[in-house]
Amino acid sequence: MFNLNKEAKLAYTMLIPTISIVFLIILFPIFGNFWLSFKEVKLGDLRAPQPIIKEKLKTKDIEPGDDILIEYRFKNSSQKKPIFNIEITDKISEFISPVEIAEGCSVNNNLLSCYFEEWKPKYNEKIIFKFKANDNFEIDNFNPKESKPRGVADADNILTNLKFSLKNFQKILQKNETIENIKVTFLYSFFATIGALFLGISAALLLEKNFLGKGFFRGLFLFPFVSPVIAVAFTWVYILDPFKGFLNNYLLNNEFISEPIFFLGLKKVDFLGFDFPFTLFIVILFESWRYFPLAFLFILARLQAIPKDLYEASDIDGATRIQQFFYITLPQLLGVISLLFILRFIWNFNKFEDIFLLTGGNAGTRTLTVQVYDEAFALSNMGTASSVAVLIFILLAIFVFIHQKIAPKDIEE
Amino acid sequence: MTNNIYQFFFIYLYSIITLFLLAVIGDFVSISIFLSKNIFIYKNIFLYCFLYAICFFAIRIIITNQVSNIFIFIISLALSYFFLINKEINAYQLLIILSVFIAFNLLLQKYFTAKNFSNFLFEVSFLKFLKTNSLIFFSFIIIFPFYLMFVSSLKSQMVLLQNPTDLSIPFFYSISDFFSSYIAVITQYNFLNFALNSTIVSFVTVFVSLFFSIPGAYAVARLRFAGRSKISSSILIIYMVPAIVLVIPLYVIFSQLGFRNSLFSLMIVYPATTIPVALYMLQGYFKGIPYELEESALIDGCSRIGVILRITLPLSVPAILSVSLYVFMIAWNEFLFAFMFLDNQEYFTIPRGLYTQLDDQEVPRQYLMAGSVMITVPVLLLFFIFERYLVGGLTAGSVKG
Numbered sequence: 001m002f003n004l005n006k007e008a009k010l011a012y013t014m015l016i017p018t019i020s021i022v023f024l025i026i027l028f029p030i031f032g033n034f035w036l037s038f039k040e041v042k043l044g045d046l047r048a049p050q051p052i053i054k055e056k057l058k059t060k061d062i063e064p065g066d067d068i069l070i071e072y073r074f075k076n077s078s079q080k081k082p083i084f085n086i087e088i089t090d091k092i093s094e095f096i097s098p099v100e101i102a103e104g105c106s107v108n109n110n111l112l113s114c115y116f117e118e119w120k121p122k123y124n125e126k127i128i129f130k131f132k133a134n135d136n137f138e139i140d141n142f143n144p145k146e147s148k149p150r151g152v153a154d155a156d157n158i159l160t161n162l163k164f165s166l167k168n169f170q171k172i173l174q175k176n177e178t179i180e181n182i183k184v185t186f187l188y189s190f191f192a193t194i195g196a197l198f199l200g201i202s203a204a205l206l207l208e209k210n211f212l213g214k215g216f217f218r219g220l221f222l223f224p225f226v227s228p229v230i231a232v233a234f235t236w237v238y239i240l241d242p243f244k245g246f247l248n249n250y251l252l253n254n255e256f257i258s259e260p261i262f263f264l265g266l267k268k269v270d271f272l273g274f275d276f277p278f279t280l281f282i283v284i285l286f287e288s289w290r291y292f293p294l295a296f297l298f299i300l301a302r303l304q305a306i307p308k309d310l311y312e313a314s315d316i317d318g319a320t321r322i323q324q325f326f327y328i329t330l331p332q333l334l335g336v337i338s339l340l341f342i343l344r345f346i347w348n349f350n351k352f353e354d355i356f357l358l359t360g361g362n363a364g365t366r367t368l369t370v371q372v373y374d375e376a377f378a379l380s381n382m383g384t385a386s387s388v389a390v391l392i393f394i395l396l397a398i399f400v401f402i403h404q405k406i407a408p409k410d411i412e413e
Numbered sequence: 414m415t416n417n418i419y420q421f422f423f424i425y426l427y428s429i430i431t432l433f434l435l436a437v438i439g440d441f442v443s444i445s446i447f448l449s450k451n452i453f454i455y456k457n458i459f460l461y462c463f464l465y466a467i468c469f470f471a472i473r474i475i476i477t478n479q480v481s482n483i484f485i486f487i488i489s490l491a492l493s494y495f496f497l498i499n500k501e502i503n504a505y506q507l508l509i510i511l512s513v514f515i516a517f518n519l520l521l522q523k524y525f526t527a528k529n530f531s532n533f534l535f536e537v538s539f540l541k542f543l544k545t546n547s548l549i550f551f552s553f554i555i556i557f558p559f560y561l562m563f564v565s566s567l568k569s570q571m572v573l574l575q576n577p578t579d580l581s582i583p584f585f586y587s588i589s590d591f592f593s594s595y596i597a598v599i600t601q602y603n604f605l606n607f608a609l610n611s612t613i614v615s616f617v618t619v620f621v622s623l624f625f626s627i628p629g630a631y632a633v634a635r636l637r638f639a640g641r642s643k644i645s646s647s648i649l650i651i652y653m654v655p656a657i658v659l660v661i662p663l664y665v666i667f668s669q670l671g672f673r674n675s676l677f678s679l680m681i682v683y684p685a686t687t688i689p690v691a692l693y694m695l696q697g698y699f700k701g702i703p704y705e706l707e708e709s710a711l712i713d714g715c716s717r718i719g720v721i722l723r724i725t726l727p728l729s730v731p732a733i734l735s736v737s738l739y740v741f742m743i744a745w746n747e748f749l750f751a752f753m754f755l756d757n758q759e760y761f762t763i764p765r766g767l768y769t770q771l772d773d774q775e776v777p778r779q780y781l782m783a784g785s786v787m788i789t790v791p792v793l794l795l796f797f798i799f800e801r802y803l804v805g806g807l808t809a810g811s812v813k814g
Contacts, residue, residue: 008638010717015644018629018688025663025685026654032662041665199551206548217548219800223555226796228746230764231785235562238778246561249577289554321540343653350655353748357768369657376661389658400653404646 030393036386038164043380049078051086051119051151058128064137068096069128072149074116076123083153088114090149095137100130112149119153168387178371178388182395185367187277188284188355189348195288196344197337200295205329208303218300225293233357236286240264267364279363283355287348295340302336303329342403349396368392427542434546438553441580559789566594566783573779594783598771603758604784607766611745611788614679614762618744619737621684622691626736629688630695631721635707645696652689659686660753667754674756682750687740694739698732699725735802742792763788 051074058069076083088105090112092098098107105114112129172178203221207214224232239246240263248260263282268275310328319327352369355361361370368388376385564580565573569590572579583591598604632638633645663682667673706728707720715723726733751765761769767788771781796803 007636007717011632011636011638011641014628014632014636018625018692019644021625021685022651022688025682026651026659029659029662029666030654032666033658036662036665202547203551206544206551217552219797220552220555222796222800223559223793226742226792227559228748228764228785228788228792230746230748230767231562231789232558234767234772234781234785235558238565238782239558239561244574244577244778246577246580253578321537346653350653350657352655352657357748369655372657372661376664382661382665386661389655389661392655393658396653396655400650403653404650 033386033389033393036382037168037390038166039383040165040167041382041386043376043382049076049081049083049153051075051083051088051153052077053088053090053149053151055090055149062133062137064133064135066133067099068131068133070131071126071128072102073126074119074123075125076119076121078121080121082121082123083119084117086114086116086119086151086153088112088116088149088151092131095134096131097134098129099132102127102129105129168383169390172375172384172387172391177366178391181366181368181371182391184277184280184365185349185369188280188287188365188367189345192284192287192291192348193341193344195284196291197295197341199288199292200299200340201333201337203292203296204299204303205325207300221296222293224290229290229353230357232290233286233354237264237358240282264359265363277364279359280365283358283365286358287351287354290354291344291348295344298336298340299333302333306332342399346396346399346403349392349399368395423539427539431542431546434549434553438549441557562782562785562789566779566786567591568779569593570777570779573777594777594779595787598780598783598787602766602770602780602784604763604766604787606759607761607763608787610676610760611762611764614676614683615741615744617680618683618687619740621680622687622740623733623737625684626688626691626695627726627733628721630692630699631725633692634696634699635704648689648693652686652693656686656749660749663750664753673754674760675754676760678754679747679750679762682754683744683747687743690743691736691740694736695729695732698729702728731802734799738795738799738803741795745788745792 053075054073056071056073058071059067062068074088092107092110092112094110098112101107101112102114104116105112107113207217207221238244240248242248242260242262242265247263248257251257252260264279266278269278270276306329310332311324314324314328350369351367352373355365355367355370356373359365361367361374366374368391372385372388372392375381375388561580564582567583567586568579569583569586572583589596633641633648659682664673667678672678702725706724710720710724711717746764747762748764748768751762752768755761755765758766758769763784767781767784770776771784
């Protein structure tokens with residue numbers, strides 16, 4: 001009875017704005033990222049080269065009939081790239097007329113216009129233009145700077161031209177740091193996920209049964225997740241501060257330690273004969289602390305959906321609580337846990353702010369996302385930054401593919 | 414006999430864990446309430462619990478299967494007195510220890526005075542200890558950073574440097590001293606301007622995000638069209654795209670277009686990143702609304718748009734509320750894009766402002782903490798008011814974090 005065609009048309013009209021904004025801000029930048037990764041773009045290249053023109057009056061005490069010298073200074077803003085087809089326009093005073101002007105320039109209706117074919121990189125020249133003051137010249141009305149000269153030029157834009165190279169990838173793959181960063185990223189994502197899931201399951205089990213104040217605890221347990229990352233990260237940094245921080249001072253006062261521990265600045269600690277990445281461990285603790293609430297919520301929801309007769313039946317069979325947990329609860333939770341694992345893993349893999357705010361990527365905690373930032377803004381190299389981002393994207397595509405294979409369809413609903 | 418040894422170690426172990434946990438918390442409480450600098454000596458805990466376990470069993474063996482609280486109380490008191498005269502604990506901590514032991518004793522009695530210390534009883538008591546302790550532990554690790562953030566923001570620079578472990582709320586300050594950090598942050602660091610920017614960006618994000626995602630979600634949930642399942646599954650994939658992959662090209666594009674350094678740039682990016690989440694949450698809810706309601710309205714001659722406006726939307730107010738709240742939180746808390754895009758102080762959002770203005774060794778820490786409190790409080794308040802909706806909404810459609 002409903003017109004299917006009409007319905008589809010309506011659906012498309014409803015979806016088109018959404019899809020287009022997602023395309024524009026998400027899919028197009030992904031494409032742009034790939035594009036940039038094949039180009040050697042520096043941060044400075046983002047500003048296209050352009051002509052810079054300045055004018056200066058060289059003559060003083062002008063009387064009608066005198067020659068007037070105006071110096072124009074032409075400059076190419078770029079140190080490396082030429083600019084082409086430079087067109088310059090400048091309004092000149094109506095009280096003067098041209099006598100001798102540079103080649104390529106002409107004056108029409110008080111409008112000076114010049115055309116140059118090419119300015120080389122670092123081009124910088126001063127040209128003196130000679131004008132003559134007209135008979136009606138009045139010094140008070142004469143101001144050569146009343147209009148700013150304007151220049152337009154074509155330049156080869158590195159962002160849009162079709163030159164590609166693999167140098168960015170070569171550069172980042174040659175760095176030892178990159179391999180180390182991939183390792184750190186995996187360690188971090190994996191253990192932070194495990195930590196968050198472990199805390200999440202424990203917290204969910206605590207609040208499984210109804211008791212007075214359960215709602216309060218459920219709200220409380222979500223605090224770390226809903227609070228702004230910047231506030232909680234700064235608080236942790238403050239607590240862990242080696243000199244002003246609470247924790248170090250507390251431990252010192254209690255004589256647990258004799259000198260302050262640099263919680264966020266110890267790359268390696270010798271632990272039973274092997275190098276234990278201490279700061280990475282602290283960062284993982286922070287991640288687990290901050291993201292367990294999400295796992296907690298999902299697992300709690302799933303826990304409460306487990307049919308109660310399973311427990312009753314096992315009670316009759318004489319199963320203990322621990323047996324019940326391992327043989328009933330855990331298998332029932334397995335689906336949601338595996339889904340959460342892969343989601344959490346991907347999101348941890350993508351995380352930038354948390355590590356950046358805690359350590360800035362120092363002390364052995366530089367993940368790939370932090371490397372992207374460093375390449376782009378510390379080393380001012382947009383090209384290599386994008387190629388690291390491409391690396392992330394490829395690794396991620398593999399995880400998402402795994403997720404699509406693993407994810408049980410019923411839980412997604 | 415082996416059974417007794419087994420029990421003994423069990424009691425020893427769990428009294429240590431409980432006492433340790435409570436000692437730390439009790440210690441923190443005592444620092445915060447009594448300003449006490451006399452700190453609990455942790456190494457005594459092991460000795461203490463050992464003696465306690467011995468006493469428990471000694472009495473139990475003497476008076477078969479009956480452990481009197483009075484005995485335990487007397488022994489604990491004696492032990493505590495021993496520590497007290499050695500000036501290792503203060504009276505307040507003594508009180509904590511006694512109350513812990515008595516509560517502990519009551520719990521133990523229930524299970525351990527039974528003739529057979531069976532596996533079942535062991536497990537039940539084990540889980541009970543674990544549960545209580547874990548609840549305390551979880552609450553503690555969550556509350557403590559927030560409490561420290563709050564307390565530090567009230568302190569003066571001198572107090573913070575002199576005694577960093579002081580957790581007390583300085584009630585004896587005058588009102589202007591009490592809030593001095595907040596006043597400084599607002600007047601010296603232009604914080605109200607940041608807050609205004611954040612508020613504008615967040616509200617615009619919520620509005621735009623809903624404006625785009627409601628029709629989209631409805632189409633995906635209800636209408637039949639070619640490619641529906643593909644769109645439905647690609648939404649999930651889209652919100653796994655890392656922000657860091659988007660930020661470099663967007664930086665480049667926005668720089669070229671000339672609106673990088675503006676609130677407008679955030680108002681484009683935030684909705685675009687939240688629309689997939691919002692759409693996913695909403696379509697889950699829309700699917701749950703009985704289709705018969707809409708069908709009957711359609712038969713009665715109402716148009717699709719009419720159905721959406723008159724039936725679907727009014728029915729899904731809770732979902733829309735939870736989505737709005739969630740989107741608001743994302744926009745309010747967002748740091749990466751604000752950090753990359755904004756250069757001028759007048760456009761800073763709170764996270765951006767906090768990072769540049771207050772995260773500096775020169776700036777006193779209490780200002781940073783005051784700023785942190787000011788960015789956290791609105792979110793937590795909103796969260797507490799709408800918690801029920803948010804929890805429902807988050808679990809209805811799985812959600813990004």
